[in-house]
Amino acid sequence: MINNVVLIGRLTKEPDLRYTSSGQAVATFTLAVNRNFTNQSGNRDADFINCVIWRKAAENFANFAKKGSLVGITGRIQTRNYENQQGQKVYVTEVIIDSFQMLETRSANDQRQNNPHMDASDGSTSKYNKEQNNQQPAEDNMPNFDREDNPFGSEKIDISDDDLPF
Known part of the structure; x- marks a missing residue:
């Protein structure tokens, strides 16, 4: 049987x-995961998923992970059940x-929590706020992967159907 979660x-x-009571560390937390x-x-x-981590990993997690x-x-x-x-x-x-x-540095997490203009989905400032701060929008730094954009230069390749192997 397979029971893996990522x-x-x-x-x-x-x-x-x-x-x-036996001294084992256990940490519980809820993880918000966007659909x-x-x-x-x-x-x-978002789904709010209850999580449990044990032993030394629980202590490390509690030391490093903070809200957000x-x-x-x-x-x-x-799964488990009990009677209330x-x-x-x-x-x-x-x-x-x-x-x-x-998945982010502690300083990036602190900066995101202290800056109300941060985009909650990816932790970056929104395009509007970057332009307000005279920063270059993130879209300008991204390569263009449109189908119309020729990755081999401006020349068109002329290939007849007879030259194709399929």
């Missing part, structure tokens, strides 16, 4: 680091983390 998202709050499509109003929805940090995680989905104080059965689904990777 997620990239932002922490919704500080990780909650605790220790079991790949927009809703009817044109906005991206962009992280990549790998792990597995695990009202006698109802509660089902919990969470991702048990095997490894994590910080």
Whole structure:
């Protein structure tokens, strides 16, 4: 059976680091992961995924990851259930983390949290704000991959159908 999860998202709050009675570190947190499509109003929805990380990795994660940090995680989905104080059965689904990777520097995270003009989707300033700050928009730095753009120069290649191998 295969049970692998790979997620990239932002922490919704500080990780909650605790220790079991036997001294094992465990941290819990929620990861906000944007969906790949927009809703009817044109906005991206996000899924909020509960995650758990154990032992030394939990301590490291709690030390490095802060609210809003962009992280990549790998792990597995695990379900459990318990009976609450009202006698109802509660089902919990969470991702048990095997490894994590910080995907932005701490200074970039701090700058994004302190700058209200940051674009929440990728952590960069929006095109409007870059132009307001007399910076060059990001689109001007990107190569043009349009089909009409000839990557081999301005000359057109004249090939007949008889010359094609297929």
